[in-house]
Amino acid sequence: MLATQDVCRPSDAEVGPELRQILHEKDLLELRAARVAARFASTDEYDEQGFASPIDWIRFNCHQTSTAAADLIAVGKKLEMVPESAQAVSRGEIGFAHLKAMVRTANAVGAKFDEALLLAKARENSPGKFYYLCNHYRHSADRKGFEAEQADLVENRKLWISTGEDGAVLISGVFDPVGGAAIRTALEPLARRSGAHDDRSREKRFADAAVDLATHALDSGLIPQQGSQRTHLQVTTSLETLLGLPGAPAADLEFSPLPISSKTVERLACDCSVTRILLDSESTVIDVGRAKRTISGPARKALNVRDRGCVWTGCERPASWTSGHHLKHWIHGGTNEPSNLALLCYRHHWMVHEGHWQIVRGEDGRIVTIPPTVTFGAPARGPD
Ligand SMILES: [Zn+2]
Ligand SMILES: [Zn+2]
Structure with a gap:
């Protein structure tokens, strides 16, 4: 016997149009839900049922996030301000996501709101791009309000640093657009792949970049002194x-x-x-x-001139972003002679010490890196 979903299963060419149709119907339902949510919010049903707000009632009874519930009510309440746009959603010319951005803008700029101007932009742009353009429009219509909101975002910056159960350090934060852009602008170039061999995930590269940035700031003495001591x-x-x-x-x-x-x-x-x-x-x-620094003064300068940056094949970190590595560690009698030193970026320095890579200088002076010994398969199991 065939299951229902097998009988109705569309051909490959039909999947795209079908998805479009489903999501259009979802937009229509959201539009309807927005109308009903606004109507519900105007009653005191939520209060009688013991909820603090209509958002709370929707969140709990309709399995929605607070943001989704608040969006529904906000759109529903302002539908009369955006009648053309609501029609455009019904006709499938724009999506419900466009309408949310439209209503947010109408709320922010008040009497100056120009629906026709924004609707033209909504028709031409994806919801994400349209939201961005709405903010340009808000600045042009209400610069002071826009500035106040951005100042608010700066005042509400937060960074949480805590310790996980396994001793890992958890960091999360909220930033204003400009502060966030400064962080990204600093991290992006440090988080780029360092060559074809670099198979780190984007998240891993960003985390490494953040540590590199802090290490570089500490190494370069960029952190304000604590008394007479550098940090x-x-x-x-x-x-x-x-x-x-x-x-x-x-x-x-x-x-x-x-x-x-x-x-x-x-x-x-x-x-x-x-x-x-x-x-x-x-x-x-x-x-x-x-x-x-263990390697300082003329020894470090000579090393910077000779190696120019990290000596790892394919790595392009400049000298100021590296550590001077002793091929034979000074604790084991290695000297600060140039033949015993090589510049390595922070990540490659880690790979040599903790990552079990080896680095040797050949007779021609070229640096060779040797990966850790890889053992294939599980070790043989001993008798029980
Ligand atoms: Zn080292
Ligand atoms: Zn490197």
């Missing part, structure tokens, strides 16, 4: 940890919800301007390292 990552570690000896404890990093591994300490100490506080076995401070 640095502050690590507290034992010599055993720094040496990577078996049985050594992890190290502490200020503001990190979890202690950090000896591999991370090794990377931070490789070049970074960390404040080193080494504790001996009795936990007494034996060396408070000055906040100074």
Whole structure:
């Protein structure tokens, strides 16, 4: 026996038109729902049923988000201000999403609202683009109101930094358009793929870019000083940890919800301007390292001139966005001679220390990178 959906199943060529028809019918229903929602909001039914507002009633009883409920009521209440546009939705010339932007604009500019002008734009543009154009129109019709709203968005910027259960750091925020654009403008070039081999997701590249930006600001001394000290990552570690000896404890990093591994300490100490506080076995401070780069002055300048930027094949990060990596770490007796140093961007520096890549300089002076050993398949299972 054939299921109903198999009998009615459209051919491939019919799917597009069918979807269009369904979504048009959805727009018509939303238009109808908006009328009814506005009518409902004008009664005190919600109050009698114990709800704080008509939005709340719709949210709870009709399984809608607050925004969807508020939009329905707002559109329904203002339909008489946009009669031509409501007709255009009925005829399928524009969508309900256009109508929402139209009503928001009508509410914002009041008596100056010009439906005919906006309807022409709605017919020619997608809802997203139309919403953007509506804001241009709002600025031209009511500059002061537009400015006040943007100032409000600046005053309401927020950034939340919290710790997840596994010690991961969660960051989320709300920004005004200009502040958000400044952040994106700074992150976008740092988040670009660094070549064909770069298979990081967009989200991962943006997260790496944000860390790079903060690291660069710390490294370059761009963060305002705390007293006489430049702001640095502050690590507290034992010599055993720094040496990577078996049985050594992890190290502490200020503001990190979890202690950090000896591999991370090794990377931070490789070049970074960390404040080193080494504790001996009795936990007494034996060396408070000055906040100074391990490779500094003429050695770093010579390195910048020779390598010009990250030495990783295909990587284009300039010298000011790199760390000086010791091919043989100074903690194990490596020197600051140019032959033992190479510039690596923050990400590639991480890959060498914590990511288990190897980097070697060939006899011709060229840098070769060797990926970590890949083991295929699951390890053989031992007897139960
Ligand atoms: Zn290094
Ligand atoms: Zn690099």
